[in-house]
Amino acid sequence: MIVARSLLLFLLAALAEIGGAWLIWQGWREQRGLWWIAAGVIALGAYGFVATLQPDANFGRILAAYGGVFVAGSLAWGVVVDRFRPDRWDLIGAAVCLIGVAVIMYAPRTGR
Known part of the structure:
Protein backbone atom coordinates (compact mmCIF):
# COMPACT_ATOMS: atom_id res chain seq x y z
CA MET A 1 0.00 0.00 0.00
CA ILE A 2 2.88 2.37 0.77
CA VAL A 3 4.44 1.74 -2.66
CA ALA A 4 1.09 2.34 -4.40
CA ARG A 5 0.64 5.62 -2.49
CA SER A 6 4.18 6.67 -3.35
CA LEU A 7 3.67 5.90 -7.05
CA LEU A 8 0.41 7.87 -7.07
CA LEU A 9 2.18 10.83 -5.46
CA PHE A 10 4.95 10.63 -8.07
CA LEU A 11 2.28 10.69 -10.80
CA LEU A 12 0.55 13.70 -9.25
CA ALA A 13 3.87 15.50 -8.81
CA ALA A 14 4.76 14.84 -12.45
CA LEU A 15 1.43 16.19 -13.65
CA ALA A 16 1.83 19.31 -11.54
CA GLU A 17 5.45 20.04 -12.45
CA ILE A 18 5.38 19.10 -16.11
CA GLY A 19 1.95 20.65 -16.57
CA GLY A 20 3.07 23.82 -14.80
CA ALA A 21 6.17 24.13 -16.93
CA TRP A 22 4.09 23.47 -20.05
CA LEU A 23 1.59 26.18 -19.08
CA ILE A 24 4.40 28.69 -18.61
CA TRP A 25 5.89 27.62 -21.94
CA GLN A 26 2.52 28.13 -23.61
CA GLY A 27 1.98 31.49 -21.93
CA TRP A 28 5.38 32.86 -22.81
CA ARG A 29 6.67 31.07 -25.92
CA GLU A 30 3.32 30.59 -27.60
CA GLN A 31 2.08 34.02 -26.43
CA ARG A 32 -1.08 32.74 -24.77
CA GLY A 33 -0.82 35.31 -22.01
CA LEU A 34 -0.30 35.89 -18.32
CA TRP A 35 -3.21 33.69 -17.20
CA TRP A 36 -1.45 30.65 -18.61
CA ILE A 37 1.76 31.68 -16.87
CA ALA A 38 -0.07 32.25 -13.58
CA ALA A 39 -1.71 28.83 -13.81
CA GLY A 40 1.72 27.33 -14.45
CA VAL A 41 3.19 29.01 -11.38
CA ILE A 42 0.33 27.66 -9.24
CA ALA A 43 0.82 24.16 -10.64
CA LEU A 44 4.56 24.32 -9.94
CA GLY A 45 3.80 25.39 -6.38
CA ALA A 46 1.43 22.44 -6.02
CA TYR A 47 4.23 20.14 -7.14
CA GLY A 48 6.34 21.35 -4.23
CA PHE A 49 3.63 20.42 -1.76
CA VAL A 50 2.84 17.04 -3.32
CA ALA A 51 6.47 15.99 -2.93
CA THR A 52 6.20 16.54 0.84
CA LEU A 53 3.51 13.86 1.06
CA GLN A 54 5.88 11.03 0.10
CA PRO A 55 6.20 8.45 2.90
CA ASP A 56 10.02 8.58 2.87
CA ALA A 57 11.43 11.37 5.05
CA ASN A 58 14.59 12.02 3.00
CA PHE A 59 14.26 15.04 0.73
CA GLY A 60 17.31 14.15 -1.35
CA ARG A 61 16.05 10.63 -2.00
CA ILE A 62 12.59 11.83 -3.00
CA LEU A 63 13.93 14.49 -5.34
CA ALA A 64 16.50 12.14 -6.89
CA ALA A 65 13.86 9.51 -7.55
CA TYR A 66 11.44 12.11 -8.87
CA GLY A 67 14.07 13.09 -11.42
CA GLY A 68 13.58 9.72 -13.11
CA VAL A 69 9.81 10.09 -12.98
CA PHE A 70 10.19 13.55 -14.52
CA VAL A 71 12.23 12.19 -17.44
CA ALA A 72 9.69 9.48 -18.28
CA GLY A 73 6.73 11.74 -17.54
CA SER A 74 8.05 14.49 -19.80
CA LEU A 75 8.27 12.08 -22.71
CA LEU A 91 12.28 4.97 -24.50
CA ILE A 92 15.41 3.14 -23.36
CA GLY A 93 16.56 6.21 -21.45
CA ALA A 94 13.17 6.57 -19.76
CA ALA A 95 13.21 2.89 -18.80
CA VAL A 96 16.68 3.25 -17.28
CA CYS A 97 15.44 6.25 -15.29
CA LEU A 98 12.40 4.36 -13.99
CA ILE A 99 14.59 1.44 -12.96
CA GLY A 100 16.67 3.99 -11.06
CA VAL A 101 13.51 5.29 -9.36
CA ALA A 102 12.62 1.76 -8.25
CA VAL A 103 16.11 1.15 -6.87
CA ILE A 104 16.29 4.49 -5.05
CA MET A 105 12.81 4.38 -3.57
CA TYR A 106 11.86 0.77 -3.06
CA ALA A 107 15.06 -1.24 -2.48
CA PRO A 108 15.05 -2.95 0.91
CA ARG A 109 16.98 -0.96 3.49
CA THR A 110 17.98 -1.81 7.00
CA GLY A 111 16.69 0.42 9.75
CA ARG A 112 13.49 1.42 7.99
Whole structure:
Protein backbone atom coordinates (compact mmCIF):
# COMPACT_ATOMS: atom_id res chain seq x y z
CA MET A 1 0.00 0.00 0.00
CA ILE A 2 2.88 2.37 0.77
CA VAL A 3 4.44 1.74 -2.66
CA ALA A 4 1.09 2.34 -4.40
CA ARG A 5 0.64 5.62 -2.49
CA SER A 6 4.18 6.67 -3.35
CA LEU A 7 3.67 5.90 -7.05
CA LEU A 8 0.41 7.87 -7.07
CA LEU A 9 2.18 10.83 -5.46
CA PHE A 10 4.95 10.63 -8.07
CA LEU A 11 2.28 10.69 -10.80
CA LEU A 12 0.55 13.70 -9.25
CA ALA A 13 3.87 15.50 -8.81
CA ALA A 14 4.76 14.84 -12.45
CA LEU A 15 1.43 16.19 -13.65
CA ALA A 16 1.83 19.31 -11.54
CA GLU A 17 5.45 20.04 -12.45
CA ILE A 18 5.38 19.10 -16.11
CA GLY A 19 1.95 20.65 -16.57
CA GLY A 20 3.07 23.82 -14.80
CA ALA A 21 6.17 24.13 -16.93
CA TRP A 22 4.09 23.47 -20.05
CA LEU A 23 1.59 26.18 -19.08
CA ILE A 24 4.40 28.69 -18.61
CA TRP A 25 5.89 27.62 -21.94
CA GLN A 26 2.52 28.13 -23.61
CA GLY A 27 1.98 31.49 -21.93
CA TRP A 28 5.38 32.86 -22.81
CA ARG A 29 6.67 31.07 -25.92
CA GLU A 30 3.32 30.59 -27.60
CA GLN A 31 2.08 34.02 -26.43
CA ARG A 32 -1.08 32.74 -24.77
CA GLY A 33 -0.82 35.31 -22.01
CA LEU A 34 -0.30 35.89 -18.32
CA TRP A 35 -3.21 33.69 -17.20
CA TRP A 36 -1.45 30.65 -18.61
CA ILE A 37 1.76 31.68 -16.87
CA ALA A 38 -0.07 32.25 -13.58
CA ALA A 39 -1.71 28.83 -13.81
CA GLY A 40 1.72 27.33 -14.45
CA VAL A 41 3.19 29.01 -11.38
CA ILE A 42 0.33 27.66 -9.24
CA ALA A 43 0.82 24.16 -10.64
CA LEU A 44 4.56 24.32 -9.94
CA GLY A 45 3.80 25.39 -6.38
CA ALA A 46 1.43 22.44 -6.02
CA TYR A 47 4.23 20.14 -7.14
CA GLY A 48 6.34 21.35 -4.23
CA PHE A 49 3.63 20.42 -1.76
CA VAL A 50 2.84 17.04 -3.32
CA ALA A 51 6.47 15.99 -2.93
CA THR A 52 6.20 16.54 0.84
CA LEU A 53 3.51 13.86 1.06
CA GLN A 54 5.88 11.03 0.10
CA PRO A 55 6.20 8.45 2.90
CA ASP A 56 10.02 8.58 2.87
CA ALA A 57 11.43 11.37 5.05
CA ASN A 58 14.59 12.02 3.00
CA PHE A 59 14.26 15.04 0.73
CA GLY A 60 17.31 14.15 -1.35
CA ARG A 61 16.05 10.63 -2.00
CA ILE A 62 12.59 11.83 -3.00
CA LEU A 63 13.93 14.49 -5.34
CA ALA A 64 16.50 12.14 -6.89
CA ALA A 65 13.86 9.51 -7.55
CA TYR A 66 11.44 12.11 -8.87
CA GLY A 67 14.07 13.09 -11.42
CA GLY A 68 13.58 9.72 -13.11
CA VAL A 69 9.81 10.09 -12.98
CA PHE A 70 10.19 13.55 -14.52
CA VAL A 71 12.23 12.19 -17.44
CA ALA A 72 9.69 9.48 -18.28
CA GLY A 73 6.73 11.74 -17.54
CA SER A 74 8.05 14.49 -19.80
CA LEU A 75 8.27 12.08 -22.71
CA ALA A 76 4.76 10.79 -21.97
CA TRP A 77 3.44 14.36 -21.77
CA GLY A 78 5.03 15.11 -25.12
CA VAL A 79 3.36 12.06 -26.68
CA VAL A 80 -0.10 12.86 -25.32
CA VAL A 81 -0.16 16.66 -25.46
CA ASP A 82 2.31 17.67 -28.16
CA ARG A 83 2.11 14.55 -30.38
CA PHE A 84 5.85 13.98 -29.92
CA ARG A 85 7.13 10.61 -31.14
CA PRO A 86 9.96 9.34 -28.95
CA ASP A 87 12.55 7.14 -30.61
CA ARG A 88 13.92 3.94 -29.14
CA TRP A 89 16.71 5.82 -27.36
CA ASP A 90 14.18 8.06 -25.64
CA LEU A 91 12.28 4.97 -24.50
CA ILE A 92 15.41 3.14 -23.36
CA GLY A 93 16.56 6.21 -21.45
CA ALA A 94 13.17 6.57 -19.76
CA ALA A 95 13.21 2.89 -18.80
CA VAL A 96 16.68 3.25 -17.28
CA CYS A 97 15.44 6.25 -15.29
CA LEU A 98 12.40 4.36 -13.99
CA ILE A 99 14.59 1.44 -12.96
CA GLY A 100 16.67 3.99 -11.06
CA VAL A 101 13.51 5.29 -9.36
CA ALA A 102 12.62 1.76 -8.25
CA VAL A 103 16.11 1.15 -6.87
CA ILE A 104 16.29 4.49 -5.05
CA MET A 105 12.81 4.38 -3.57
CA TYR A 106 11.86 0.77 -3.06
CA ALA A 107 15.06 -1.24 -2.48
CA PRO A 108 15.05 -2.95 0.91
CA ARG A 109 16.98 -0.96 3.49
CA THR A 110 17.98 -1.81 7.00
CA GLY A 111 16.69 0.42 9.75
CA ARG A 112 13.49 1.42 7.99
